[in-house]
Amino acid sequence: MLPHSLAQFFHLRPAGPGALLTAATEQVRIDVYFGSQTGTAEEFALTIQKEGKMNGFDVKVIDLQSYDVDTLDSSNSIFVTATYGEGDPTDNAKEFVEWLVHKADPDSLKGMQFAVFGLGNSQYENYNTVGKTIDSHCERLGATRIMELGLGDDDKDIQQDFEEWKEKLWRTLHAHFDVDRVKEKCKTVETEISRKDIREKEHKYKLEVVSERTAMEFPQSSSVHSLDTNPMVNMTVTCNDELNKCTDRSCRHIELALNNSGLVYETGDHVAILPDNDPHDVEELAQRLGVSLSSWIYLVDDDSSSPFPCPCTVQKALCNYVDINGMPKRSFIEHLAMKAIDSNEKRRLETIAGRDDASVYQQYICEGRRNVLDLLREFPSVKLSLHDLLESLPRLQPRFYSISSGSNTHPESAHVTAVVVDDILPEGRRFKGVCTNFLKQTKETTFKLPNDSRTPVIMIGAGTGLAPLRGMCQHLETCSARGDELGHNVLIFGCRSSKQDYIYEDEINRWCQNKTISSLFLAFSRENPQQKVYVQNRVRENSQLLVDLIEKGAYIYVCGSTSMAKEVKRAFVGCFQDTRQMSTVEAEDLVHSLSKGGRYLQDVWS
Ligand SMILES: Cc1cc2nc3c(=O)[nH]c(=O)nc-3n(C[C@H](O)[C@H](O)[C@H](O)COP(=O)(O)OP(=O)(O)OC[C@H]3O[C@@H](n4cnc5c(N)ncnc54)[C@H](O)[C@@H]3O)c2cc1C
Numbered sequence: 001m002l003p004h005s006l007a008q009f010f011h012l013r014p015a016g017p018g019a020l021l022t023a024a025t026e027q028v029r030i031d032v033y034f035g036s037q038t039g040t041a042e043e044f045a046l047t048i049q050k051e052g053k054m055n056g057f058d059v060k061v062i063d064l065q066s067y068d069v070d071t072l073d074s075s076n077s078i079f080v081t082a083t084y085g086e087g088d089p090t091d092n093a094k095e096f097v098e099w100l101v102h103k104a105d106p107d108s109l110k111g112m113q114f115a116v117f118g119l120g121n122s123q124y125e126n127y128n129t130v131g132k133t134i135d136s137h138c139e140r141l142g143a144t145r146i147m148e149l150g151l152g153d154d155d156k157d158i159q160q161d162f163e164e165w166k167e168k169l170w171r172t173l174h175a176h177f178d179v180d181r182v183k184e185k186c187k188t189v190e191t192e193i194s195r196k197d198i199r200e201k202e203h204k205y206k207l208e209v210v211s212e213r214t215a216m217e218f219p220q221s222s223s224v225h226s227l228d229t230n231p232m233v234n235m236t237v238t239c240n241d242e243l244n245k246c247t248d249r250s251c252r253h254i255e256l257a258l259n260n261s262g263l264v265y266e267t268g269d270h271v272a273i274l275p276d277n278d279p280h281d282v283e284e285l286a287q288r289l290g291v292s293l294s295s296w297i298y299l300v301d302d303d304s305s306s307p308f309p310c311p312c313t314v315q316k317a318l319c320n321y322v323d324i325n326g327m328p329k330r331s332f333i334e335h336l337a338m339k340a341i342d343s344n345e346k347r348r349l350e351t352i353a354g355r356d357d358a359s360v361y362q363q364y365i366c367e368g369r370r371n372v373l374d375l376l377r378e379f380p381s382v383k384l385s386l387h388d389l390l391e392s393l394p395r396l397q398p399r400f401y402s403i404s405s406g407s408n409t410h411p412e413s414a415h416v417t418a419v420v421v422d423d424i425l426p427e428g429r430r431f432k433g434v435c436t437n438f439l440k441q442t443k444e445t446t447f448k449l450p451n452d453s454r455t456p457v458i459m460i461g462a463g464t465g466l467a468p469l470r471g472m473c474q475h476l477e478t479c480s481a482r483g484d485e486l487g488h489n490v491l492i493f494g495c496r497s498s499k500q501d502y503i504y505e506d507e508i509n510r511w512c513q514n515k516t517i518s519s520l521f522l523a524f525s526r527e528n529p530q531q532k533v534y535v536q537n538r539v540r541e542n543s544q545l546l547v548d549l550i551e552k553g554a555y556i557y558v559c560g561s562t563s564m565a566k567e568v569k570r571a572f573v574g575c576f577q578d579t580r581q582m583s584t585v586e587a588e589d590l591v592h593s594l595s596k597g598g599r600y601l602q603d604v605w606s
């Protein structure tokens with residue numbers, strides 16, 4: 001009989017050589033569907049996949065949004081789904097639940113074998129309604145339940161609920177699909193290897209640390225994580241003000257410009273914000289792991305799929321992809337124990353992982369609010385590798401905020417009112433929330449029009465770089481309509497051709513007619529194969545006008561790709577050389593001083 005904790009790792013261990021043969025002939029396909037809003041259910045589904053593969057099952061994780069009625073009835077399906085609102089499904093599970101409850105024909109799931117784990121919070125009146133609904137309706141439609149419904153309670157210890165259910169799941173699946181022989185063979189192999197080897201968690205992904213040049217030669221990995229398949233959009237912070245009058249608590253009023261994002265909202269909606277991890281924590285973690293933030297990594301499994309987009313730098317992975325501030329899971333702490341050199345630290349970590357006494361984990365990790373960095377600080381003998389860390393930590397999740405503006409009053413921006421989580425814990429440690437501190441330090445964009453509408457502006461944009469410039473032109477047009485005097489405004493816009501991608505042409509023509517724009521210069525790069533024309537060429541051709549305007553106090557706005565912005569800056573240096581007989585150094589200094597003085601502004605991306 002295996003001790004309890006070893007049994008846990010037994011399931012994590014890949015099948016031995018003999019077992020692999022057995023598994024190869026008997027691999028059972030299991031589909032794990034997740035319904036998740038803030039990522040917990042998806043993480044659980046991915047954990048089942050990771051462990052399932054190691055147990056010899058062919059496991060596929062599927063976003064419930066992509067369910068396929070035609071394949072369900074012949075499947076072995078596990079549903080891992082959360083409940084929201086008034087007992088409602090998550091956004092990605094809505095259609096499926098609607099189909100299951102109201103549209104499916106009787107017996108339409110005959111042939112399906114299923115198990116359900118629901119995620120909920122017992123503080124809510126409709127506790128775990130969605131898990132319960134899926135469980136009962138699958139049975140109603142003829143499917144066979146292979147394991148009783150599991151319920152995770154986020155008000156208590158949902159990780160532990162899931163771990164316990166998962167242990168039972170593997171036992172049930174082994175018995176149900178008669179893959180006991182895999183277990184038997186593993187047991188034989190097991191006697192030949194040490195306890196340490198049994199506990200050693202094999203890597204699912206292969207990690208390569210490479211030079212930037214080599215990284216560029218790798219194909220882009222395919223990450224199936226919903227954060228990568230439905231990527232977030234970048235938004236500009238146009239206002240970031242303190243609302244509280246006291247100094248010990250901070251509440252921020254944040255305004256997010258929607259004009260670049262393609263997003264619209266309705267009053268009462270939420271916005272999900274994906275923060276960066278604290279850069280100081282990221283730096284400390286990299287140092288502790290002994291890796292350089294600028295190194296490039298490639299983390300993929302045999303199917304070239306990865307837990308996040310690769311190749312990327314260590315900086316990107318630690319800053320944007322893994323959750324370094326969340327509560328470490330018990331299995332991760334057990335892993336740290338294994339990596340501890342000092343025997344006292346090892347024992348202490350094993351106790352914290354709390355397989356025997358769950359209260360230690362509750363007190364030390366949950367109530368003590370310790371994250372991975374706290375543990376690495378407090379247990380200096382732990383030798384953790386970057387590979388272990390990246391594989392073990394869940395994805396950094398977006399945080400939800402109620403939009404505090406009305407969509408009819410502020411259609412162009414979504415406002416967020418966020419209380420900054422920054423507390424001193426009883427023993428003196430500081431706990432900082434990831435997203436609220438990220439929001440607090442976001443800078444308002446400096447890409448703003450001068451206060452006086454008479455100040456000339458020179459706007460230069462290529463492609464979608466026109467977006468913020470369009471906003472500026474609209475703003476100036478409104479100023480003019482209400483009687484404000486405008487300065488001499490220049491728009492230099494570049495795209496491929498006047499017939500293909502000359503966006504907002506009608507509006508631009510109108511601005512020229514109503515004198516919002518005094519001078520328009522267009523650069524079409526593919527209209528004349530003999531001579532490609534770019535915005536920087538138009539800048540240089542109009543040196544005299546532009547330099548005159550700059551000397552009258554004009555502000556310059558450049559928006560588009562970083563390479564375009566570089567060329568435009570060089571063109572302005574040329575303008576001063578052409579018209580004012582300056583040396584290159586003098587002209588560069590002048591452009592630099594315009595930037596420093598806030599009159600040469602760029603909104604660029606690579
Ligand atoms: C639908 C919805 C709407 C929301 N709307 C808003 C809103 O309008 N405004 C707003 O401010 N928030 C809102 N929230 C909460 C928000 O999503 C974040 O959870 C919150 O801002 C904290 O995020 P964070 O990344 O800064 O903190 P995190 O890094 O996520 O840390 C917060 C976690 O740490 C725990 N914690 C916090 N302080 C301590 C402490 N001293 N000791 C121990 N544990 C601690 C909390 O329980 C929480 O689990 C909303 C949440 C939801 C689900």
Ligand SMILES: Cc1cc2nc3c(=O)[nH]c(=O)nc-3n(C[C@H](O)[C@H](O)[C@H](O)COP(=O)(O)O)c2cc1C
Pocket residue numbers: 035036037038039040041042082083084085086087088090119120121122124125126127128129154158
């Ligand atoms: C706004 C909100 C509403 C919720 N409503 C319910 C509910 O009605 N019933 C319930 O059991 N749990 C409810 N929960 C708890 C979630 O289901 C639980 O936290 C779950 O772990 C979230 O999983 P996810 O991260 O995969 O979205 C709610 C949580 C939030 C944040």
